[in-house]
Amino acid sequence: xxxxxxxxxxxxxxxxxxxxxxxxxxxxxxxxxxxxxxxxxxxxxxxxxxxxxxxxxxxxxxxxxxxxxxxxxxxxxxxxxxxxxxxxxxxxxxxxxxxxxxxxxxxxxxxxxxxxxxxxxxxxxxxxxxxxxxxxxxxxxxxxxxxxxxxxxxxxxxxxxxxxxxxxxxxxxxxxxxxxxxxxxxxxxxxxxxxxxxxxxxxxxxxxxxxxxxxxxxxxxxxxxxxxxxxxxxxxxxxxxxxxxxxxxxxxxxxxxxxxxxxxxxxxxxxxxxxxxxxxxxxxxxxxxxxxxxxxxxxxxxxxxxxxxxxxxxxxxxxxxxxxxxxxxxxxxxxxxxxxxxxxxxxxxxxxxxxxxxxxxxxxxxxxxxxxxxxxxxxxxxxxxxxxxxxxxxxxxxxxxxxxxxxxxxxxxxxxxxxxxxxxxxxxxxxxxxxxxxxxxxxxxxxxxxxxxxxxxxxxxxxxxxxxxxxxxxxxxxxxxxxxxxxxxxxxxxxxxxxxxxxxxxxxxxxxxxxxxxxxxxxxxxxxxxxxxxxxxxxxxx
Amino acid sequence: xxxxxxxxxxxxxxxxxxxxxxxxxxxxxxxxxxxxxxxxxxxxxxxxxxxxxxxxxxxxxxxxxxxxxxxxxxxxxxxxxxxxxxxxxxxxxxxxxxxxxxxxxxxxxxxxxxxxxxxxxxxxxxxxxxxxxxxxxxx
Numbered sequence: 001x002x003x004x005x006x007x008x009x010x011x012x013x014x015x016x017x018x019x020x021x022x023x024x025x026x027x028x029x030x031x032x033x034x035x036x037x038x039x040x041x042x043x044x045x046x047x048x049x050x051x052x053x054x055x056x057x058x059x060x061x062x063x064x065x066x067x068x069x070x071x072x073x074x075x076x077x078x079x080x081x082x083x084x085x086x087x088x089x090x091x092x093x094x095x096x097x098x099x100x101x102x103x104x105x106x107x108x109x110x111x112x113x114x115x116x117x118x119x120x121x122x123x124x125x126x127x128x129x130x131x132x133x134x135x136x137x138x139x140x141x142x143x144x145x146x147x148x149x150x151x152x153x154x155x156x157x158x159x160x161x162x163x164x165x166x167x168x169x170x171x172x173x174x175x176x177x178x179x180x181x182x183x184x185x186x187x188x189x190x191x192x193x194x195x196x197x198x199x200x201x202x203x204x205x206x207x208x209x210x211x212x213x214x215x216x217x218x219x220x221x222x223x224x225x226x227x228x229x230x231x232x233x234x235x236x237x238x239x240x241x242x243x244x245x246x247x248x249x250x251x252x253x254x255x256x257x258x259x260x261x262x263x264x265x266x267x268x269x270x271x272x273x274x275x276x277x278x279x280x281x282x283x284x285x286x287x288x289x290x291x292x293x294x295x296x297x298x299x300x301x302x303x304x305x306x307x308x309x310x311x312x313x314x315x316x317x318x319x320x321x322x323x324x325x326x327x328x329x330x331x332x333x334x335x336x337x338x339x340x341x342x343x344x345x346x347x348x349x350x351x352x353x354x355x356x357x358x359x360x361x362x363x364x365x366x367x368x369x370x371x372x373x374x375x376x377x378x379x380x381x382x383x384x385x386x387x388x389x390x391x392x393x394x395x396x397x398x399x400x401x402x403x404x405x406x407x408x409x410x411x412x413x414x415x416x417x418x419x420x421x422x423x424x425x426x427x428x429x430x431x432x433x434x435x436x437x438x439x440x441x442x443x444x445x446x447x448x449x450x451x452x453x454x455x456x457x458x459x460x461x462x463x464x465x466x467x468x469x470x471x472x473x474x475x476x477x478x479x480x481x482x483x484x485x486x487x488x489x490x491x492x493x494x495x496x497x498x499x500x501x502x503x504x505x506x507x508x509x510x511x512x513x514x515x516x517x518x519x520x521x522x523x524x525x526x527x528x529x530x531x532x533x534x535x536x537x538x539x540x541x542x
Numbered sequence: 543x544x545x546x547x548x549x550x551x552x553x554x555x556x557x558x559x560x561x562x563x564x565x566x567x568x569x570x571x572x573x574x575x576x577x578x579x580x581x582x583x584x585x586x587x588x589x590x591x592x593x594x595x596x597x598x599x600x601x602x603x604x605x606x607x608x609x610x611x612x613x614x615x616x617x618x619x620x621x622x623x624x625x626x627x628x629x630x631x632x633x634x635x636x637x638x639x640x641x642x643x644x645x646x647x648x649x650x651x652x653x654x655x656x657x658x659x660x661x662x663x664x665x666x667x668x669x670x671x672x673x674x675x676x677x678x679x680x681x
Contacts, residue, residue, distance in 0.1 A: 015632065018630065019630060019631065019632065024627055024632075024633060027623075027633040031620060031623075031624075031633075034616060034617075034620045035617065035620055035621075037613075037616070038613045038614070038615075038616035038617035038620065039613070039617060040613070041609055041610060041612060041613025041616065042610045042613040042614055042617065044607060044609055044610055044613075045607075080632060080633070081632055082632055082633055082634045083626065083632055083633075083634040083635050083636065084626070084631050084632045084635045129609070132613070
């Protein structure tokens, strides 16, 4: 073949633009995750080096995520075609405002958990690969937020799952393997649904690029099969997100691994399901999503109810938090359940509600991670995570107790912290969409969570340590208290710094919410009207 | 396994299969083959050696821990994608060069290094699993 033919073919099939350094940003989070992950795998005998390398790696990841967020915020959606192949055939990495927000939140909690793990994960578990699995899971999560190709999204789901399988069995205790089996099996069923739906989608559209599908779906006349397709996707993403009635795997498994692993899972994994649901259902198939909105509303309401009641019923701090995660998922789904007004109006209930839902998702990523880490600290200090045995934390560690109080206010949606504003938006949106029962459910679930949090705080923090109260005399009492609360010495900083970081966000996003609200509003606008997303991928090409 | 024939034949089989796996890896660009299938062949070679003469000799023969080999493979695969960035194109863009070596034109590319990375990842993971299953009563 002559060279001219080759260059002609290249001109036909490959991108021609010259790239600036900033254009490579979308791939950088993944590069960082896999380079650090693989180097740590090679250094498996030097576990003492793992935190020293991993924490700067995670900090670099967060810096890159923030750079991407800044770039998308100032210059709009950015696209990188991997390998230089033109869309829709090449794999597109497309980051819009919603992706960038989720990506940055993920980087933030990954750094917090990485620091926390430096103190809490022992050398044996590090040797079995805690940090490499962490990087693999974060790589999968970041990839899911970055990619603009639906099959690639499936691949990142799998990468994330493999990383999380590794993390959940680290330690190999009996109950852990029991939890991991349920977790693995149900998540594999969920991803299989995703794969089936994607095969069906490819059969219908002949393309996997999300921007291309959005274009073709909007122009499609015979939309009958699409409802089936969207229902299949909804089942798979709802399973990932632990929405009622597919939520049973979460309370069965999240309390079994290390606290830091639970924190990562609770913060990130369910939110990836939510992100994918918003991306696929709202951006690509808006009319079908609108038809399903009654079903979604019921799912959201029941998820919130199950989460709230479950949290009330538990007497173990971490199991209680499992249900708080589920309640949060229900609250985010409310945003997806709102009716869409006719085209051209971007101020409908869905715009307000979705903005609130994305805000709530970001808040939930951060606050749930923080609460699980706090539960880990509390369990370490008092020697138990059962509410029957905890106590005395307020007196012995007021700073820590104060941080937890802030987090409890935030998770219950009370002002002035980050959970309040998104709930306000969601209630306003549901009221203006004529769904007062759903608004009532948002408030009722917040009320249940308030009671559940108050219970934990009263029993675990305010009350004196039960073991000390039962002690026969003062000396014995002092000995018990001294024993319990001296255990925290060396790792205090490593466990407090992440909590301080995360709580700082909760306070800032609660007291000065405007900057984040502007970002989530812009993210919502980008999802409701995907023309910016499509233009970024195709750049005006037909 | 206590079979004289297998124990005698295993080293030869292993050597042959390891060599064949490299051949399959290298022909993979335009013909059937490649890093994944090559890696599977190589790890079955190690598995046979393990069945015949126990796990410890295999670990000694591999020098590096299988998981470290997988890590090195992942590293190589990621780094090979940087070739595209180095020539001013996208990540994972295929970079080719054609050096002449002893009168023969060689077709080298960043894709080859990606494939070698895949090969190492597969060798590392599958061997690690196989040896883990063959090893009895470890912790």
